Amino acid sequence: MVNSCANPSCAKPLHYLREGRIFVFDVTRTSAPGDAKRAHLLEHFWLCGICSKTMQLEQTGDGIKIVPKSTLRVRHAVKLADGALAS
Numbered sequence: 001m002v003n004s005c006a007n008p009s010c011a012k013p014l015h016y017l018r019e020g021r022i023f024v025f026d027v028t029r030t031s032a033p034g035d036a037k038r039a040h041l042l043e044h045f046w047l048c049g050i051c052s053k054t055m056q057l058e059q060t061g062d063g064i065k066i067v068p069k070s071t072l073r074v075r076h077a078v079k080l081a082d083g084a085l086a087s
């Protein structure tokens with residue numbers, strides 16, 4: 001279970017769940033190559049109040065990554081601009 005901030009350079013101990021943000025990812029694991037057995041596993045990550053203001057977690061093919069929040073905002077803004085141009 002989660003006991004500290006997911007940001008390795010912060011690693012603040014988790015005391016209050018109301019502070020910061022919890023991320024839940026459904027991670028599918030294969031036990032061995034060629035093995036058809038798969039298990040859905042929910043993994044919980046927590047970012048403390050300070051880290052969750054500027055960062056968030058994203059699931060990629062390589063695993064869970066910490067990404068800056070501003071990147072997603074910019075992407076969203078670009079999408080909105082594209083939509084406005086198309087209509």
Ligand SMILES: [Zn+2]
Pocket residue numbers: 005006007010011012047048049050051052
């Ligand atoms: Zn933190």
